[in-house]
Structure formats: C-alpha cells, structure tokens
Amino acid sequence: QVQLVQSGAEVKKPGSSVKVSCKASGGTFSSYAISWVRQAPGQGLEWMGRIIPILGIANYAQKFQGRVTITADKSTSTAYMELSSLRSEDTAVYYCASHTPPDYWGQGTLVTVSS
Amino acid sequence: EIVLTQSPDFQSVTPKEKVTITCRASQSIGSSLHWYQQKPDQSPKLLIKYASQSISGVPSRFSGSGSGTDFTLTINSLEAEDAATYYCHQSSSLPTFGGGTKVEIK
Numbered sequence: 001q002v003q004l005v006q007s008g009a010e011v012k013k014p015g016s017s018v019k020v021s022c023k024a025s026g027g028t029f030s031s032y033a034i035s036w037v038r039q040a041p042g043q044g045l046e047w048m049g050r051i052i053p054i055l056g057i058a059n060y061a062q063k064f065q066g067r068v069t070i071t072a073d074k075s076t077s078t079a080y081m082e083l084s085s086l087r088s089e090d091t092a093v094y095y096c097a098s099h100t101p102p103d104y105w106g107q108g109t110l111v112t113v114s115s
Numbered sequence: 116e117i118v119l120t121q122s123p124d125f126q127s128v129t130p131k132e133k134v135t136i137t138c139r140a141s142q143s144i145g146s147s148l149h150w151y152q153q154k155p156d157q158s159p160k161l162l163i164k165y166a167s168q169s170i171s172g173v174p175s176r177f178s179g180s181g182s183g184t185d186f187t188l189t190i191n192s193l194e195a196e197d198a199a200t201y202y203c204h205q206s207s208s209l210p211t212f213g214g215g216t217k218v219e220i221k
Contacts, residue, residue: 035210037159045151045159045202045212059209062116095158101149101206103170105158 002027002098004106011112017084020109022096029077030054032099036070036081038092039108048094051079086113117141119203119213129221134190136216138203143183147207150179150188153215154199162201163188195220 007021035050049060053072069082093108118141128134146166151159161170163179176191198220203213
C-alpha cells in the first residue's frame with residue numbers, strides 16, 4: 001500500500017516560485033509514475049505532468065511547459081513539483097498521485113498566490 | 116492534446132435510480148480511459164480503470180464500458196453516498212481529465 005504525504009500549504013507573491021514535495025512510503029518508489037494534478041477553487045482536475053523516477057524523465061502538459069519542473073529523489077522517495085512565475089490563477093490545491101492510472105493520491109497542498 | 120468531453124455537467128438523481136455518465140475523446144484512445152470519484156475536500160478516488168476493469172474495494176454498482184472515443188460510467192441503484200463529482204481521465208498520450216459531472220441526490 002503506497003502512501004503519499006505532501007508538504008504544507010503555501011502563500012506566495014505573484015511572480016515567485018513554489019516547490020511542493022510528495023514523500024512516498026510503501027511500494028517501490030522508483031518504478032511507478034508520480035503525477036501532479038491541480039484543482040483551482042470550484043474547478044475540475046488538471047493534469048500538469050509526471051515523472052518515472054527510475055528513468056528520471058518528466059513529461060509536462062503543454063500548458064505548463066517552461067513553467068513547471070518535476071523531479072524525484074530516489075534516495076528519499078520524494079517527488080517535487082516546482083511552479084514558477086506564479087500568478088493569481090495558479091491558486092489551487094496541488095496533488096501528487098502515483099501509478100498509471102493514478103491510484104494513490106496525496107492529501108493535497110493548497111497554494112495561494114496573492115499580493 | 117486529447118480533449119475529453121463529459122456529459123452531462125450536472126445530474127440530480129433520486130436514490131436507487133440508475134446514473135449514466137458519458138465521456139467522449141477527441142481521438143481514439145483504445146481502452147486507456149479511467150474514472151474517478153471526488154467528494155468535497157477529498158482527493159480523487161479511482162473507480163474504474165482501462166474502461167471497464169473494476170477496482171478492489173469499489174462497490175459493484177459502479178461499472179464502465181466503451182472503447183475508442185466513447186465511454187460510459189454507470190452507477191446502478193444510486194446510493195446517497197454516491198453524491199460526488201465524477202471525472203474521466205485518459206492515459207493514452209499525455210494525460211488529460213474530462214471536465215467533470217456533478218451528481219446530486221434529490
């Protein structure tokens with residue numbers, strides 16, 4: 001049984017960056033995909049990108065290309081999602097999720113972008 | 116990018132009624148279509164994978180069908196606890212989600 005625990009809520013200024021972590025336990029971290037999905041207030045789910053730690057290769061949704069970086073640290077079984085050039089529209093709950101299709105989900109991290 | 120279009124956006128249903136939600140893909144995705152349930156302030160929960168494969172622990176009243184571009188999630192004999200928003204999700208290419216269908220209990 002995989003468990004994913006995410007870092008805590010963040011408040012950021014427009015134009016800054018945020019880095020959210022996702023620590024996995026159970027399973028074999030390196031072998032399954034870790035995806036990042038966000039949900040703006042009252043809106044639907046939006047896939048941002050994913051990484052397969054054993055390959056070290058990340059794929060990103062076109063909308064976020066150039067602004068998001070997903071990495072993984074196999075030594076600590078932790079995945080990271082960094083989003084830069086933040087704007088108010090990036091205010092959302094950010095989820096990490098593992099496997100394909102995503103079967104195990106983190107608890108979500110609220111990122112608020114406000115001046 | 117593969118666009119997933121769900122219908123309806125909203126459905127108000129009485130208990131024990133049958134619910135059908137459809138998801139149409141902008142191009143063929145084979146069977147790489149999955150269904151999620153999300154309740155308020157909760158993380159999404161996988162209900163059905165690869166169009167019709169059941170998930171351990173998910174009630175048998177949830178079923179899926181379809182292939183190619185047209186898919187259906189069926190909830191037989193709706194229960195009050197099924198009030199939620201349902202999303203389809205494709206993993207054929209770069210993944211995407213449908214817009215969601217909110218199911219309300221009358």
